[in-house]
């Protein structure tokens with residue numbers, strides 16, 4: 001304390017602030033008190049809750065650990081830096097938000113599976129709270145989440161198994177998709193938007209019972225708005241850490257523009273479709289998500305039981321299915337084609353397997369999957385190596401919790417670090433290498449590997465896992481059956497480094513699809 005006192009005296013003298021120096025000398029008691037309160041304030045602002053997992057030593061008020069992280073906002077990179085020192089469980093402050101990383105398969109499994117009743121909540125974050133109002137499936141908690149998730153899973157199961165509704169819808173879409181690629185006649189093009197349209201249309205068919213034409217202006221505006229909205233709220237959005245910045249004039253952080261995009265999507269696409277379904281509801285023709293939801297709402301209202309199945313929740317659930325289901329799967333398709341450009345021998349091996357089992361005369365079906373283990377191994381290796389969901393979605397604990405001897409506060413953001421598992425050399429041996437054979441045994445059959453968790457694990461495991469796997473299998477087999485994908489310039493291949501947004505996506509690239 002004496003040191004600080006002398007230092008202040010020096011500073012005042014250095015700046016020749018005579019008045020202040022005088023004041024300071026005359027009121028030593030008051031000044032000492034002020035210095036003490038200031039130090040206490042700084043200590044209070046910088047202090048961390050006791051017993052939280054280890055992380056950077058000097059946490060600043062307001063900025064948190066952002067200086068020690070040198071402004072890095074990619075959570076995978078942050079976790080890799082921290083793991084060098086702190087291993088499997090570590091923590092970091094982004095602003096005043098505490099992030100806790102779970103960095104190994106065993107620790108994630110222990111949290112999300114063994115302690116799933118505690119670790120399955122979602123944290124409060126600026127963008128997601130604002131956009132979802134914590135309704136729907138992805139960001140809700142407790143009973144509302146349970147009801148939405150149960151309904152969505154049952155409906156997907158109803159469409160996907162026993163009846164072939166889902167496969168028929170995917171086949172129909174792939175037909176349009178392949179036709180557009182064929183029209184390019186081997187000339188180079190960018191598959192990004194086309195792949196979004198194909199995958200988004202499958203969700204549309206499932207949710208609304210209809211697909212959009214690829215040149216439909218409303219569909220195109222919807223995709224534009226979704227893309228710009230997701231880019232803004234994706235990983236690293238500064239408003240999640242400093243929400244007050246939304247008041248900066250000129251909408252610098254795109255707060256207002258995201259709200260406008262969201263309103264457009266709700267008012268022009270989702271709500272009109274719900275209203276139309278309400279008006280024309282016929283319980284003998286229930287073959288899409290909305291009519292199935294309406295049937296369930298009617299059923300529940302007859303029983304008089306309290307329920308969270310209502311129109312507001314339906315709007316949010318539809319948004320969730322589009323947001324969670326479109327970019328993830330379409331990005332994985334783009335990575336697959338990109339890896340084929342880098343590994344033409346792997347593409348040829350897939351083609352040979354497809355020719356042996358299916359030939360060229362019919363569309364691949366999901367029942368062919370067990371007979372195409374190499375194609376399946378390639379898709380698994382793409383899901384591992386491209387790892388589009390990066391660190392996965394954030395979790396939260398339902399109450400202050402002790403885990404592995406550390407304190408996990410209720411409001412901490414918990415990151416089950418999928419990236420750490422999928423790139424762990426202790427598990428994969430040569431995690432950096434693209435090698436589909438790692439998923440096959442010596443008889444050429446698929447090996448199930450527990451640590452293969454691109455869809456996460458536990459109660460919050462990706463709700464669309466089966467649908468995504470079905471889509472990927474049918475898209476990839478049909479594409480390879482119909483076209484050979486070759487680079488525009490074999491000496492200058494598009495990069496395998498991706499860009500971080502809502503998912504980890506390839507940098508836009510051009511490709512040639514030569515009809516077989």
Ligand code: HEM
Pocket residue numbers: 137138139149320321324325326328329332388389392393394416418454455456457459460461462463464465467468
């Ligand atoms: C390659 C494709 C996909 C990948 C890699 C993927 C990955 C993931 C991951 C890592 C999570 C977070 C799980 C957690 O919180 O622990 C998740 C959640 C979710 N996914 Fe997917 N996903 C994909 C496709 C889909 C599709 C096609 C749909 C929908 C139709 C979908 C719907 C959802 C939903 C609704 C959730 C939230 C589940 C909940 O909170 O209960 N996903 N996904």
